[in-house]
Amino acid sequence: MGFWDKVSNIDRRWIYLMVAVATFFPMIVVMQFPVELTPEAVQLYEAIDNLPDSSVVMLTFDYYPSAMAETRPMSIAALRHMFSKDMKVVTVSNIPLGGPTIAEDVTRSIAKEYGKEYGVDYVNLGYRANYVAVMHGLATSIESIFKADFTGTPLKDLPLMQDVKNYNDIEFIFVVADNATIDYWISIVNAQYNIPVGGGVTAVVAPKMYAFVEAKQLTGLLGGMKGAAEYERLVKISGSATRGMASQSLVHFLIIFFVIIGNVAYFVTRKHEKGQK
Amino acid sequence: MRNTLPVIIAFLAGIAMVISFFFNPERTVLGTFQENLLQWVTIVGGFTLVLGVFSIVRVNARAVSRRSDGWFYKLATVISVFAMAIPSIMPTSANSAFGKVFYSIFPISWAGAFGTGPDSIYDWLFNYVDSPMMETMFATLAFYIASAAYRAFRARSAEATLLLITACLVMLWRVPIGEALLRGIDVRIPDYINMFVMNGFNLSVQRGIIIGAALGMASMSLRILLGIERTYMGKG
Numbered sequence: 001m002g003f004w005d006k007v008s009n010i011d012r013r014w015i016y017l018m019v020a021v022a023t024f025f026p027m028i029v030v031m032q033f034p035v036e037l038t039p040e041a042v043q044l045y046e047a048i049d050n051l052p053d054s055s056v057v058m059l060t061f062d063y064y065p066s067a068m069a070e071t072r073p074m075s076i077a078a079l080r081h082m083f084s085k086d087m088k089v090v091t092v093s094n095i096p097l098g099g100p101t102i103a104e105d106v107t108r109s110i111a112k113e114y115g116k117e118y119g120v121d122y123v124n125l126g127y128r129a130n131y132v133a134v135m136h137g138l139a140t141s142i143e144s145i146f147k148a149d150f151t152g153t154p155l156k157d158l159p160l161m162q163d164v165k166n167y168n169d170i171e172f173i174f175v176v177a178d179n180a181t182i183d184y185w186i187s188i189v190n191a192q193y194n195i196p197v198g199g200g201v202t203a204v205v206a207p208k209m210y211a212f213v214e215a216k217q218l219t220g221l222l223g224g225m226k227g228a229a230e231y232e233r234l235v236k237i238s239g240s241a242t243r244g245m246a247s248q249s250l251v252h253f254l255i256i257f258f259v260i261i262g263n264v265a266y267f268v269t270r271k272h273e274k275g276q277k
Numbered sequence: 278m279r280n281t282l283p284v285i286i287a288f289l290a291g292i293a294m295v296i297s298f299f300f301n302p303e304r305t306v307l308g309t310f311q312e313n314l315l316q317w318v319t320i321v322g323g324f325t326l327v328l329g330v331f332s333i334v335r336v337n338a339r340a341v342s343r344r345s346d347g348w349f350y351k352l353a354t355v356i357s358v359f360a361m362a363i364p365s366i367m368p369t370s371a372n373s374a375f376g377k378v379f380y381s382i383f384p385i386s387w388a389g390a391f392g393t394g395p396d397s398i399y400d401w402l403f404n405y406v407d408s409p410m411m412e413t414m415f416a417t418l419a420f421y422i423a424s425a426a427y428r429a430f431r432a433r434s435a436e437a438t439l440l441l442i443t444a445c446l447v448m449l450w451r452v453p454i455g456e457a458l459l460r461g462i463d464v465r466i467p468d469y470i471n472m473f474v475m476n477g478f479n480l481s482v483q484r485g486i487i488i489g490a491a492l493g494m495a496s497m498s499l500r501i502l503l504g505i506e507r508t509y510m511g512k513g
Contacts, residue, residue, distance in 0.1 A: 012424045019423045033453035065408035066415035101403045129322025137315040151394045211484040249452035258427040
């Protein structure tokens with residue numbers, strides 16, 4: 001067996017080991033790379049930044065824990081941006097597992113840093129089943145869908161919710177999602193109720209969203225961990241997405257290296273096999 | 278009747294939603310009806326979750342009682358369902374009727390451990406068990422993708438070569454070192470990738486898929502409204 005045959009049939013555990021090393025190395029030896037901004041991320045930042053201070057915004061936590069590496073930094077950066085402008089934040093989730101709990105943990109910890117009070121400056125509505133019905137229902141009355149917040153406190157006992165009755169009282173909806181719920185935020189809430197919607201999504205979902213950005217149905221887009229790192233740069237923080245860029249850079253390079261080596265080995269061995277025939 | 282009644286209900290509910298779309302919910306009877314219907318949908322959605330829990334417990338409990346293959350994992354599933362569910366539905370104060378009875382038996386200091394709020398049992402299990410497990414499962418994908426890229430991503434045809442080159446360019450563009458490298462070759466390359474690949478080829482193809490899916494959804498909705506599509510009743 002020649003060299004390229006061996007390369008072609010390399011034990012996959014060596015590949016796994018190299019991926020692990022490429023992931024962990026930048027975590028041990030701290031490396032940081034400058035993050036360039038895309039027009040879509042800048043558009044989203046400016047949409048929020050241009051809102052008047054103390055505006056009411058909705059932030060959605062439509063993601064499962066599995067996608068938290070990409071989406072959680074977006075939520076954190078968005079909350080920092082909103083709280084730094086004294087905005088009132090209403091969080092909601094269309095994901096039963098994870099979303100409401102992540103919203104509760106993330107929002108409370110960031111709010112504490114900015115001295116924000118629950119019920120006055122922010123509210124976590126939690127989750128209700130069937131997101132299409134929920135999105136339509138919020139248009140007429142939030143209280144008709146959410147009688148109480150995530151912890152069971154009736155909405156009538158929360159001062160913020162006395163001023164926020166439906167979409168008409170919300171200036172902007174920042175959707176952070178790892179699934180198709182963002183399609184419905186666009187097609188129902190933006191298209192039918194004319195509320196500006198911005199999106200932060202996983203890298204897998206992002207390509208589909210470019211069509212909505214171009215159609216101006218989505219006001220700005222953050223795609224994957226890179227998008228989160230861009231927003232962190234825009235709000236001038238160095239969060240987990242910015243740190244994660246080093247690992248992601250090395251792993252991307254490694255995968256490209258694998259693709260090249262794999263193809264070279266494929267063509268050399270194929271040529272060799274043809275020569276033998 | 279068992280076949281006709283669900284079709285009639287589906288037709289009337291669907292038509293009512295379509296018509297009420299054009300009316301103001303605050304001013305018209307149809308609008309109010311739409312609002313009520315949407316509330317019913319969320320309530321029915323809640324019941325489907327309960328049904329799901331009931332189903333998962335029944336299927337797995339049966340497998341455990343029969344000691345079928347992998348029964349130990351099924352037992353872990355059943356225990357996990359109850360470990361997450363029971364503490365989260367326990368009363369967090371003595372204000373409710375159930376709470377009064379519960380805390381007349383157990384100390385009120387237990388209240389903080391129940392519900393779904395911060396520092397509850399549910400919150401702890403979510404943050405330290407459920408969330409890390411789901412993240413781990415998802416993270417292992419990176420290893421499989423790397424292995425698949427090495428073994429299967431071959432330039433076997435012109436189309437595959439085009440896909441391969443585009444994928445490598447986008448992968449480079451999406452990370453800071455790659456973007457710096459591309460800028461080093463020509464400062465306009467990253468902008469060109471965004472403009473021509475993501476906002477060009479990708480956008481046009483995605484738009485075609487979105488419109489195609491929307492047309493499919495519209496025709497499926499019509500089929501359901503007219504009673505042609507009956508798979509929701511468990512029938513072909």
